[in-house]
Amino acid sequence: MKLADNKATLSFSNGSPSVELPVYQGNVGPDVVDIRKLYAQTGMFTYDPGFLSTAACQSAITYIDGDKGELLYRGYPIEQLATQCDYLDTCHLLLYGNLPNAEAKAKFTKTVTYHTMVNEQMQFFLRGFRRDAHPMAIMTGLVGAMSAFYHDSTDINNPEHREISAIRLIAKMPTLVAMAYKYSAGQPYVYPRNDLSYAGNFLHMMFATPCEEYKVNPVIERALDRIFILHADHEQNASTSTVRLCGSSGTNPFAAIAAGVACLWGPAHGGANEACLTMLEDIQRMGGISKVGEFMNQVKDKSSNVKLMGFGHRVYKNYDPRAKLMQETCKEVLTALGLENDPLFKLAMSLEKIALEDDYFVQRKLYPNVDFYSGIVQRAIGIPVSLFTAIFALARTVGWIAQLNEMIGDPEYKIGRPRQLFTGSVKRDVPPVGAR
Numbered sequence: 001m002k003l004a005d006n007k008a009t010l011s012f013s014n015g016s017p018s019v020e021l022p023v024y025q026g027n028v029g030p031d032v033v034d035i036r037k038l039y040a041q042t043g044m045f046t047y048d049p050g051f052l053s054t055a056a057c058q059s060a061i062t063y064i065d066g067d068k069g070e071l072l073y074r075g076y077p078i079e080q081l082a083t084q085c086d087y088l089d090t091c092h093l094l095l096y097g098n099l100p101n102a103e104a105k106a107k108f109t110k111t112v113t114y115h116t117m118v119n120e121q122m123q124f125f126l127r128g129f130r131r132d133a134h135p136m137a138i139m140t141g142l143v144g145a146m147s148a149f150y151h152d153s154t155d156i157n158n159p160e161h162r163e164i165s166a167i168r169l170i171a172k173m174p175t176l177v178a179m180a181y182k183y184s185a186g187q188p189y190v191y192p193r194n195d196l197s198y199a200g201n202f203l204h205m206m207f208a209t210p211c212e213e214y215k216v217n218p219v220i221e222r223a224l225d226r227i228f229i230l231h232a233d234h235e236q237n238a239s240t241s242t243v244r245l246c247g248s249s250g251t252n253p254f255a256a257i258a259a260g261v262a263c264l265w266g267p268a269h270g271g272a273n274e275a276c277l278t279m280l281e282d283i284q285r286m287g288g289i290s291k292v293g294e295f296m297n298q299v300k301d302k303s304s305n306v307k308l309m310g311f312g313h314r315v316y317k318n319y320d321p322r323a324k325l326m327q328e329t330c331k332e333v334l335t336a337l338g339l340e341n342d343p344l345f346k347l348a349m350s351l352e353k354i355a356l357e358d359d360y361f362v363q364r365k366l367y368p369n370v371d372f373y374s375g376i377v378q379r380a381i382g383i384p385v386s387l388f389t390a391i392f393a394l395a396r397t398v399g400w401i402a403q404l405n406e407m408i409g410d411p412e413y414k415i416g417r418p419r420q421l422f423t424g425s426v427k428r429d430v431p432p433v434g435a436r
């Protein structure tokens with residue numbers, strides 16, 4: 001971290017002595033005021049629920065400029081990665097800091113490919129779930145359970161264990177998501193195939209049956225690969241921060257990633273793609289485009305608690321660059337599948353147009369986020385709505401691991417332990433039962 005020339009001075013109106021706080025500069029983005037010694041110096045904490053102004057760590061992985069609508073993985077714009085690289089290039093980049101050359105790519109691809117099978121015992125573990133269990137409930141359990149199956153890679157302080165667990169997680173997540181799907185559909189599991197690409201193999205495990213060959217459609221394969229790239233990392237979002245906090249106790253990587261999966265499930269985070277598609281289907285059922293105005297009035301009425309899902313973002317106060325790429329992919333997939341007139345896509349475009357011109361959204365800088373179009377693409381591919389967030393988790397796994405490994409290697413890393421402003425009862429005595 002680089003010290004800035006200036007310092008911050010915190011003064012108090014009650015005459016307590018002011019304190020000087022160091023300021024650090026990143027390579028780009030806002031400077032940070034270092035408040036680590038504030039409590040020792042003043043006996044005070046800072047208060048920032050929701051981390052609106054708090055940098056919880058230093059990181060060199062992903063940079064977002066929310067005002068410009070810019071997203072960089074290790075410095076490379078997401079638009080270039082999405083159009084010139086594939087998901088395994090992106091995984092290599094996030095994990096190791098560089099885009100692989102041909103030799104490194106071949107080696108990395110082989111390593112990932114040869115770890116895609118899961119311990120056979122995992123299917124018996126999976127069998128304990130109800131067939132109608134939500135895939136995210138299953139994924140939280142399965143990823144956590146990996147620590148019970150892969151004992152030789154659970155020591156977070158051992159670099160070799162971290163490397164093996166990273167590869168295992170990236171390689172096995174598609175297998176586990178596809179198994180969760182097959183289980184809910186009552187179909188036999190389909191084993192991975194080493195001659196297919198990462199995305200192609202996932203499509204094969206999802207849609208092949210023992211009865212017939214499944215031929216991977218290259219347009220769908222590329223679209224899915226792009227979905228994976230766009231979701232691969234997003235700096236210190238809720239699930240990544242969860243992974244870091246969980247991992248900061250020294251727990252094993254599988255347990256930390258399972259915590260990330262659980263966090264991602266929520267509708268304000270990764271669950272938004274499912275919630276967005278459900279919203280579009282509801283509007284469609286109510287009458288489609290003709291009901292958009294009525295729906296928008298509900299969204300703007302704060303007492304209704306209705307939100308335009310897939311819109312708004314804590315960091316982006318401009319168009320989410322991933323949403324633009326996703327809209328492009330959406331058009332390509334619908335055209336390739338002969339679904340150009342898909343009513344949900346038309347409905348989404350019409351909602352977006354109205355929202356982008358509406359004062360409510362303009363004033364609050366609310367723009368479509370990545371989830372606005374990803375659900376339509378996944379639905380067109382044949383992925384059930386309930387599986388959308390599990391696919392997000394699959395793609396985000398590499399980001400979670402890269403961030404976790406970065407934290408372990410950071411000399412400033414400590415167990416995460418936030419403080420609080422206590423507003424409960426002060427000390428009191430337990431009254432006898434009759435007097436309560």
Ligand code: ACO
Nearest residue numbers: 267268269270272299307308309310311312313314364369
């Ligand atoms: N529809 C209607 N109003 C909204 C929406 C929305 N989607 N998003 C924000 N607003 C309003 C809020 O009500 C608030 O209004 P106010 O200032 O009058 O009170 C204002 O815009 C600011 O929003 P906050 O909720 O304070 O912003 P915050 O940063 O806390 O929340 C969030 C961001 C959770 C993403 C929010 O925009 C939201 O719930 N969006 C819908 C869910 C969604 O799409 N989530 C996906 C996020 S991206 C991802 O995880 C991949």
